Amino acid sequence: MSRIGVFVCHCGENIGRTVDCAAVAEALKDHPGVAHSEDYKYMCSDPGQALVKKAIEEHNLTGVVVAACSPHMHEKTFRRACDQAGLNKFMCEMANIREHCSWIHEDREDATAKAIDIGRTIIEKVKHNRPLEVIKIPVTKRAMVIGGGIAGIQAALDIADGGHEVVLVEKEASIGGHMSQLSETFPTLDCSQCILTPRMVEAYQHPNIKLHTWSEIEKVDGYIGNFEVTVRKKARSVDLDLCNGCGDCWAVCPSKRIPSEFDAGLSNRTAIYVPFPQAVPNQPVLDRENCTLFKGRAKGLKKDACGKCKDACLKNAIDYDTEDEFVVEEVGAIVVATGYKLYDVGREQPEGLKGYGEYGYGEDPDIIDGLQFERIASASGPTGGEILRPSDGKEPKTVVFVHCVGSRDIDKGMAYCSKICCMYNAKHAMLYKHKVHDGRAVAFYMDIRANGKGYDEFSRRAIEEDHAEYVRGRVSRIFRDGDKLKVWGFDTLNDEQVIIDADMVVLATAIRPNDGVKELAQKLSCSVDVDGFINEAHPKLRPVETNTAGVFLAGACQAPRDIPDAVAMASATGAKVLSLFSTDELEREPAVAVVDERTCIGCMRCALVCPYGAIEQREICTVDGQVCGHTAYVNPGVCQGCGTCQAVCLSNSIDLQTFTDEQVYSEINALCMWE
């Protein structure tokens, strides 16, 4: 037999003005199962809470109903009070007679009657509440960072400096990401590599950071605090423990004409190579797709066609027979920092995108993208920092920069703004003018978006001090005309057509999520938006979290980001991870689904609708170990308590704690007992 205590709050005048609280308390006193009922001016005050505690002890209450404000307001307060008085806190519920009654009605009689109804409903629910315990989840205090660009490096360093071990996984042979390719950075024009490489080395040498380069994520199991991530370490063919990075191997490699990814295709590399001189780790990788030996093996040659690098290696570090290795890392939190790639304009792409074929990108060597210009302007680039055009190595006297190529136009690419192009175009124009004093830099723009600290000043400087010519309008066509590139555009401010004979054209192509992000998001049970960027949990209040607890986002995997943004996000994820690691056990409300194995038929419809992948199939065995059936099992660490599974269960075998079928049907029964 339930002994429920009912506590009706006046909330000063807030409830009392329209609801006769004393009458409510009086009416509910006679409700079956109610052992005690009273009203008080401010139930949430200390004396009010004391009333609740006292009643629990005096009447040996089995449940408490506080008829007051919204549960979003004071449920925690009263549950804590019950807990202190020795009553399981999940036996306490709020009846919302303020927001849902006194504040929205004027008629005192109506409002009082409704308040009584609401009270009865919650009393009936509480009769079916069960004592529950908060769920405690142990935390593995070790983090994984996926992606070794500036965001990943920053996140790894912040977590590692906080005293926890970090596994940093990088797809390429070296960490550093796109930032290592940049010449200078806006708005300060300081050298990108000069500020990045110390960070790369710091990450490499940090005692708490374990580095997996040339590696990808194969599989993610588990949940917050307890992830098991399988990392595929791609066969590098070079033993990193033995290799001393001397360079003898790539000096003898016969395949010397492979386009360098680091130089964005503007220079060539060998098949065994270090991506760039400052690479971390500064040890080579053997690119099997382009290696003479492996190409021969793929063709089925019995004898290896080459072997020069192995012969040249004095440390005996090269082994052609290594295979992909799988390493399982146990971590408590995951930071995704997979970055971006540039829109390959004018080409058919897997996403069905294709736009700006009329710009001739990829067909004419002097029409390049922003990253290629970075390489040309970089002191470590193929031209040694001299601005020379790719086709004939001449110094271009007129360079046209085109903004928004693929951005902000759904018909030609993406609907969103790529955020960094306005700034890097201004930077490119400045770098060009600083090196080619008699040159002419023309930029075609839609709008100038320079909303960051020192950003607008920077882009104004490009126009006012370095005399970059900014033309507001779009370019309609770019084509080769002898030695020149004809750029046809329109100046919308002067309302006239503009034709420029350019020597080189730089396209600010749109930022897109990196390859494989969608697959990675699936492995992490995260969603991606229409453009393929990973969704954050809340665009304003939870920008670095995802809907999967324990998985965080840093940098351009979430949206186009510049370096300061990416670093800020990375440090934010660092703070999130460190706060997660500050306790040994995570506490969670027990609002999770549970399966009744006695009646579950193992149809797994629940698993199909679960947004979190929290439901798995379990085998049922006989006493002698024979598998005799299957049932569903809800992992309480992963379940978020939405209850969608319960509504699809055919055999009523899954129940959401705190919102069980019993509780809801009792509420419905009570609600409709109106007289």
Added chain:
Amino acid sequence: MNSQHSDTFEPRITAFVCNWCTYTGADLAGTSRLHMASNVRIIRLPCTGRIDPLFIVKAFERGADGVIVSGCHPADCHYTSGNYHARRRFAVFHDIMQFLGVDPRRMTFSWVSASEGAKWKDVVNETVANIRELGPYEAYRALAPDAVEPWPEAVDGLTPAGDQEPAAKEVAS
């Protein structure tokens, strides 16, 4: 009980709402002091995905004249996709109810976000006005056994309203 189609008929409306959007939106209507009809009783659930269509059948059986189901807007679900499941489920359920002879106007499905207190008020007032026009709904009430203990006590391991629940299922099947 007033079964007459008259001005004095006060409809009973049960609202099944999600905790994160519509319940909070209704809270906002309260803090904004938006006055509305007092005929709606809210049952709070974590998500519209949790709403079993049988809840609605049950509500009609227990004397509701109308039902409101409301949750987060598409793409805003706190649980990512619960409202999509609900939307599909109720699209089908809507037709079944019509087939079973329940005027579909007795069921209101809407999306009310946490910031739409005013929209909640409109949903409530419009539904009350609609149901007032339709009159009371009694067809299903006969299905409930007369001798129902009005306030049954929980029995461990058993659904207290177990007698009626299968009846409700038969109706829906």
Added chain:
Amino acid sequence: MSTVVDATATQDAAARQPAEVLAYYPGCSLHGTEPEYDESLRAVVEALGVAIAEIPDWNCCGASSGHTTDQLLGVALPARNLALAEAAGFDRVLTPCAACYNRLAAARLAVAEDAALAEQMPDILGRPFENSVEVLGVLSLLREAAADIADLAAAPRPTPNPMVGAKLAAYYGCLLVRPPEVSAGDDPEQPMYMDEIIQACGAEAVDWNMKVECCGGAFSVSRTSSVLRLGRAIVEDARRSGAEAIVVACPLCHTNLDLRQRAMESRGEPRIPVLFITQIVGLALGLEPEALGLKRHFIDTEPLLSDLRVRAAQRVADEKRAAEEKAAKAAARAAKAAEAKAAQAADKTGADAPADAGGDA
């Protein structure tokens, strides 16, 4: 022999596209300034086994003068033609002229998108109008038939396909690709569908820059100087890209580039013939130049045509000689192998054997 092959191929094509008769809307240009487009189109659709029937009592499509004067008139004029086609029971109407295509398609779209306008139409037209007839351009039709064209162009026949190896510049102009809502093409900025038809004919579509630039259109008479300036850029770029002819699918483009080309040249550059896509397809299918109206152009097409014929004959002769040489070599190799075998056999069987072998041969 070869005519038999052609006939079966034509029958095949006809069998694959059964029964549908396309309504044919020639428009004024094809009856007036550019009859060669009409002639070549009729010849080509017949060869491809596509049946067409002219819409009875068709009227002006309203291009330029009509739709710039009054918006409603600009919709009603083409809509009347669609209504006539509809009444005659057609599903699709073929409009070779790019301007007509544009007007008919735009009217169809305008009526489809505006319910009030659709309601008005029967009243304005004085006849029922369901807007059920699709509008088909010549390029879309030929692209549909590209596989048939490629088969027929490659079929063996006495006079070889002169189009093989011809370098042609596909010129789309404006009305075939703009506005994108009514364009049947692919990428409005970088269309390729005429290029594909040219390739199906066995010719080479050159990569050039002016394929969608304006030719001056209807300003041919009122502002000839502008037309000359625009046309010059197009012709010069075609010449620079190595094209031997410019291919068009619009009578206005043809007029401007063909009739005005003499006035464009400044230093006596060689003129580039401007041909309709239907003429190119017709030549590839082996139709006679007279049937395709090739004599009607202002720029003489004969030098190009004879050059192409000579090259084609040369190519066929070369191929024949190469085949013969190959066969001769293979025969020689076989003979040599047989000889060696015989010699081997002779070694084994004794001195009499060679005489026997010789006797057998």
